[in-house]
Amino acid sequence: MRDLNEGNITQAVLSSLANMPEGRLRTIIVKLIQHLHAFAQETGLTEEEWKYGIDFLTETGHKCTETRQEFILLSDTLGLSQLVVAQSHRRPDSATEQTVFGPFHVPGAPEVPPHGADITNGAAGEPCFVFARVSTTGGEPIADALVDVWQADSDGYYDVQFAGWDLENASLRARLRTDDKGTLSVRTVYPRSYPIPTDGTVGLMLEAMHRHPMRPAHIHFMVQKPGFDTLVTHVFSDTDEYLDSDVVFGVRSSCIAQFLRHKAGIAPDGTTVNTAFYTMHCNLVLDTTPTA
Ligand code: BEZ
Numbered sequence: 338m339r340d341l342n343e344g345n346i347t348q349a350v351l352s353s354l355a356n357m358p359e360g361r362l363r364t365i366i367v368k369l370i371q372h373l374h375a376f377a378q379e380t381g382l383t384e385e386e387w388k389y390g391i392d393f394l395t396e397t398g399h400k401c402t403e404t405r406q407e408f409i410l411l412s413d414t415l416g417l418s419q420l421v422v423a424q425s426h427r428r429p430d431s432a433t434e435q436t437v438f439g440p441f442h443v444p445g446a447p448e449v450p451p452h453g454a455d456i457t458n459g460a461a462g463e464p465c466f467v468f469a470r471v472s473t474t475g476g477e478p479i480a481d482a483l484v485d486v487w488q489a490d491s492d493g494y495y496d497v498q499f500a501g502w503d504l505e506n507a508s509l510r511a512r513l514r515t516d517d518k519g520t521l522s523v524r525t526v527y528p529r530s531y532p533i534p535t536d537g538t539v540g541l542m543l544e545a546m547h548r549h550p551m552r553p554a555h556i557h558f559m560v561q562k563p564g565f566d567t568l569v570t571h572v573f574s575d576t577d578e579y580l581d582s583d584v585v586f587g588v589r590s591s592c593i594a595q596f597l598r599h600k601a602g603i604a605p606d607g608t609t610v611n612t613a614f615y616t617m618h619c620n621l622v623l624d625t626t627p628t629a
């Protein structure tokens with residue numbers, strides 16, 4: 338293998354895998370080499386540009402910490418995360434669609450009863466009463482499903498983004514189990530659209546692309562029940578201005594709901610609320626676990 342040129346170097350690299358066993362890893366590496374080489378050839382990539390690319394990726398790595406994953410953010414904002422999610426969870430139209438997980442879920446959030454909990458814990462925002470029903474695609478209720486719910490406050494911050502945060506003083510996140518009717522309800526705050534973190538390489542990339550960093554207002558849900566494909570999804574507000582330009586490409590029609598605004602008064606949980614408040618009803622429809 339010598340005197341390699343632009344025309345035969347790709348094949349030479351592929352030939353270097355001659356001793357690699359067949360299998361999934363080999364398939365992925367072969368495709369990666371083919372696509373990387375095609376990318377360099379089709380763009381006529383220069384040395385200076387590739388150095389910039391390497392520096393960009395290095396800086397992306399440096400931005401990562403225990404609580405910050407800039408590579409996932411990069412994947413999210415390039416649409417790769419949602420593509421992989423979509424092709425990993427093909428579901429019938431009657432099931433709720435899978436969306437990106439996002440970086441702000443925390444395992445082990447406080448467990449609260451199926452109904453009546455207030456998960457606000459001091460977070461900023463107008464009250465919002467959320468009602469969800471978990472069912473099969475045939476409409477049968479799914480009792481005792483474990484539901485994680487998490488969201489940002491009205492300023493767009495998750496509790497984990499505040500210094501000194503710990504699970505003991507979690508806010509706007511909880512775990513609930515559905516009742517016999519497959520339902521749950523919780524008091525939280527009305528979510529607002531918010532920007533993803535832009536103080537890293539992803540922020541620079543979005544700026545270069547002339548893209549905004551906004552996600553439409555949403556609440557995250559994860560629903561787990563043995564026998565069903567775990568549902569990771571969002572419920573988005575149907576009036577949000579960013580529904581059609583979500584920076585991470587996560588909006589699905591089956592994940593949009595109405596957040597109804599009400600005047601101050603008696604709330605659905607029987608308490609008196611002195612400010613305007615919202616109610617939101619949503620269906621979370623599970624598909625059976627894929628057998629393939
Ligand atoms: C989120 O909605 O929490 C999120 C998802 C992907 C990237 C950044 C944030």
Ligand code: FE
Pocket residue numbers: 439441488489552555557
């Ligand atoms: Fe979010």
